[in-house]
Amino acid sequence: MKFEPTQLTSSELELQAEVRDFLATELPPGTYERALGMGAGKDVEFSKKLAARGWVGMALPTQYGGHDRTAVDRFIVVEELLSHGAPIGHHWVADRQTGSIINRFGTEAQRERFLPPICRAELAFSIGMSEPDSGSDLASVSTRATKTDGGWLLNGTKVWTSGAHENDWFVVLCRSAPLEDGNKHQGLSQLLVDLSSPGLEINGIPFLDGSPGFNEVVMTDVFVPDELVLGELGMGWAQNTSELAYERGGPDRWLSTFGIIEEFLRINEGTPLGARAHEMLGSTVARYWGLRNMSLTVARMIDRGEAPAVESSLVKEMGTRFEQDVLQKVLELVELEPSPDSAQLFERLVASAILTGPSFTIRGGTTEILRSVVSKGLGRRGVA
Amino acid sequence: MSDLFTVDPLLTETATDLFASTCDFDEVQASEAAGWSEAVWAPVNEAGFTRIGLPESAGGSGGTLTDAAEVLRVAGAHAAPIPLAETMMLGGWLAVVAELPLPDGPVTVVPGTTNDTLVATRSANGLKVNGSAHRVPWAARSDQIAALVPDTDANELFVVMVKPEDVAITPSTNLAGEPRETIEIDVELDGGFAVVDSSVADQLRLRGALSRTMLMAGALEAMSALTLGYTAERSQFGRPIGRFQAVQQHLVWGAQDAAITKMTAQVASVHAADDVLAARFEIAAARQIANESAATATRWAHQAHGAMGMTQEYALHHLSRRLWAWRHEYSTPGEWAAVVGEHAVSVGADGLYPLVAS
Numbered sequence: 001m002k003f004e005p006t007q008l009t010s011s012e013l014e015l016q017a018e019v020r021d022f023l024a025t026e027l028p029p030g031t032y033e034r035a036l037g038m039g040a041g042k043d044v045e046f047s048k049k050l051a052a053r054g055w056v057g058m059a060l061p062t063q064y065g066g067h068d069r070t071a072v073d074r075f076i077v078v079e080e081l082l083s084h085g086a087p088i089g090h091h092w093v094a095d096r097q098t099g100s101i102i103n104r105f106g107t108e109a110q111r112e113r114f115l116p117p118i119c120r121a122e123l124a125f126s127i128g129m130s131e132p133d134s135g136s137d138l139a140s141v142s143t144r145a146t147k148t149d150g151g152w153l154l155n156g157t158k159v160w161t162s163g164a165h166e167n168d169w170f171v172v173l174c175r176s177a178p179l180e181d182g183n184k185h186q187g188l189s190q191l192l193v194d195l196s197s198p199g200l201e202i203n204g205i206p207f208l209d210g211s212p213g214f215n216e217v218v219m220t221d222v223f224v225p226d227e228l229v230l231g232e233l234g235m236g237w238a239q240n241t242s243e244l245a246y247e248r249g250g251p252d253r254w255l256s257t258f259g260i261i262e263e264f265l266r267i268n269e270g271t272p273l274g275a276r277a278h279e280m281l282g283s284t285v286a287r288y289w290g291l292r293n294m295s296l297t298v299a300r301m302i303d304r305g306e307a308p309a310v311e312s313s314l315v316k317e318m319g320t321r322f323e324q325d326v327l328q329k330v331l332e333l334v335e336l337e338p339s340p341d342s343a344q345l346f347e348r349l350v351a352s353a354i355l356t357g358p359s360f361t362i363r364g365g366t367t368e369i370l371r372s373v374v375s376k377g378l379g380r381r382g383v384a
Numbered sequence: 385m386s387d388l389f390t391v392d393p394l395l396t397e398t399a400t401d402l403f404a405s406t407c408d409f410d411e412v413q414a415s416e417a418a419g420w421s422e423a424v425w426a427p428v429n430e431a432g433f434t435r436i437g438l439p440e441s442a443g444g445s446g447g448t449l450t451d452a453a454e455v456l457r458v459a460g461a462h463a464a465p466i467p468l469a470e471t472m473m474l475g476g477w478l479a480v481v482a483e484l485p486l487p488d489g490p491v492t493v494v495p496g497t498t499n500d501t502l503v504a505t506r507s508a509n510g511l512k513v514n515g516s517a518h519r520v521p522w523a524a525r526s527d528q529i530a531a532l533v534p535d536t537d538a539n540e541l542f543v544v545m546v547k548p549e550d551v552a553i554t555p556s557t558n559l560a561g562e563p564r565e566t567i568e569i570d571v572e573l574d575g576g577f578a579v580v581d582s583s584v585a586d587q588l589r590l591r592g593a594l595s596r597t598m599l600m601a602g603a604l605e606a607m608s609a610l611t612l613g614y615t616a617e618r619s620q621f622g623r624p625i626g627r628f629q630a631v632q633q634h635l636v637w638g639a640q641d642a643a644i645t646k647m648t649a650q651v652a653s654v655h656a657a658d659d660v661l662a663a664r665f666e667i668a669a670a671r672q673i674a675n676e677s678a679a680t681a682t683r684w685a686h687q688a689h690g691a692m693g694m695t696q697e698y699a700l701h702h703l704s705r706r707l708w709a710w711r712h713e714y715s716t717p718g719e720w721a722a723v724v725g726e727h728a729v730s731v732g733a734d735g736l737y738p739l740v741a742s
Binding site: 001003004005006007008009012016020029072079080083084258261262263265266268269273275277278279280281282283285286287288289290291292293294297300314317318368370371372374375378379 | 632676
């Protein structure tokens with residue numbers, strides 16, 4: 001495992017300045033409901049403005065509407081968006097992972113069909129991995145694809161599918177061949193499924209904070225044509241594992257509660273803060289700075305063609321616990337009775353973080369699974 | 385260029401070879417009773433590694449503060465029982481700043497605690513210095529002791545170099561058994577002192593904080609590796625204990641503590657090379673992380689080692705006891721967190737993310 005310190009080049013700093021200018025114009029403080037990192041809501045117009053600047057699908061090839069930018073360039077855009085609590089919900093999943101796996105594993109026809117509208121922020125994706133009986137043990141999914149004329153019939157239920165009620169497509173991990181010799185990792189495939197397909201029913205599951213974004217998706221004989229099998233039939237496990245790697249280690253895994261600290265500073269501007277507040281801020285800001293350095297290094301490693309699976313899992317396990325710690329430290333410092341409908345943004349963010357905080361260390365791979373990934377990697381490669 | 389850390393890998397490699405070959409378990413263990421390790425000091429000094437970061441024109445080995453910091457990190461990983469930070473980055477540096485001769489042997493430094501009472505008074509023949517200072521590393525075994533001493537009216541700040549034979553020394557150690565002595569000074573000097581800029585006190589504090597950050601970064605990495613190795617070999621219930629999820633938690637958290645401390649320490653050391661005062665945020669943030677990591681990582685490492693780590697017959701204590709000691713040196717409770725916190729307040733809400741991303 002290695003985390004080599006890196007810094008932004010002058011052209012990367014230019015991009016950072018552009019993004020900051022854009023956000024200062026588009027989202028001045030007080031003009032939008034700031035979100036907790038990637039839990040942000042959908043704002044199609046905002047996503048399209050970003051796309052017009054070339055900041056959606058930016059690491060995808062230009063021939064498919066992307067911009068051939070680096071993982072670090074995407075990191076720079078994403079950290080600014082997340083630290084502003086910008087409304088990124090519409091394009092977030094497609095930009096972070098679906099576009100990348102379609103580009104990497106998809107057929108030429110799939111790339112031509114899906115990537116340009118992803119880069120224009122026209123297509124929104126959900127993730128079809130978890131099932132009622134398959135959470136961390138994803139290879140045990142029981143959603144089945146059965147061969148039929150010209151395609152596949154999908155049957156099964158996906159759950160905790162964020163955004164399914166308002167997004168366009170989702171990528172479904174399913175069993176396309178019966179289990180043989182107990183090898184769960186064989187016979188899995190990923191299918192690109194239109195969320196408006198006949199036979200597909202979306203039922204809302206209220207999230208902890210009462211918001212509607214969480215869903216159950218029930219599929220009954222949903223027809224998926226052959227050309228929408230993503231990548232290679234039967235290679236779903238390897239593709240899915242690679243997809244999860246894109247999900248980990250980025251700024252979305254340590255910035256969720258950043259807005260709370262920033263708003264804490266804002267409401268206290270001009271008021272002298274005591275020693276306890278300075279120490280809380282210092283300990284927290286030091287760690288943001290440290291995590292940001294590590295996370296940036298992960299992006300740099302991706303650009304060098306390395307596969308920082310262990311490093312990114314290590315950052316996610318650490319960053320998501322930190323997101324919860326930040327909240328706790330603020331709660332120990334500030335006198336308030338948290339209320340979701342408080343007139344003050346700071347208090348609304350705190351309330352929202354309390355109610356959604358448990359998800360930080362679960363979504364995208366639980367802390368326990370990540371520890372297992374990291375400790376196996378450490379065993380193979382050592383600490384240094 | 386995106387590479388931030390440009391220390392020649394050969395320097396790290398050479399230092400690793402040097403400390404690995406000199407700081408074996410028995411030598412580190414023996415140094416504690418003896419209060420000194422000539423077997424480590426002599427070859428490290430011979431190789432010029434005790435003078436890195438000090439200009440060749442002043443008798444140093446050349447190189448940057450970042451180079452010196454990297455060597456310290458490696459020394460920390462091997463629990464090197466010598467006043468390397470003092471000679472290279474603190475006491476030796478004070479001599480150079482004051483344009484006083486750099487001694488040949490170990491140079492220690494008065495770290496400056498709130499209980500210290502050193503004062504200077506100009507006299508007809510030179511400078512009278514008296515008072516006491518605490519926690520001076522290897523004072524009795526040093527060639528010279530460097531101290532920053534204000535005059536009685538605090539209008540001037542002096543660097544003063546005194547010989548251990550000219551002061552009264554009361555032995556004391558830190559938690560790792562490293563000498564941290566109390567000295568009583570009552571001398572009149574006709575040389576070996578010079579007035580320095582008042583910012584030197586601040587610089588010394590930051591350099592001291594950085595030195596312990598580097599040592600801790602090294603010790604944390606070594607401790608993580610040691611724990612990983614032990615849990616892979618030690619079997620209970622028919623399998624290596626490192627395969628148990630509960631133990632994996634200790635391994636992963638320890639590796640994280642090591643990784644974030646090393647990364648931030650190295651970043652801070654790069655910024656410090658240009659201007660220590662301008663690197664106040666980075667040094668304070670890295671030091672805060674090192675302090676927090678030392679507290680948690682020693683818990684995880686000891687828990688994973690079980691009874692094996694409770695003895696002085698196994699190497700873990702060479703690292704964990706140093707971490708427990710070093711986190712209190714050049715650091716009072718809340719000191720570095722407050723520096724970072726005040727910095728955050730000064731940049732304000734809109735400046736906060738740019739600070740994090742700086």
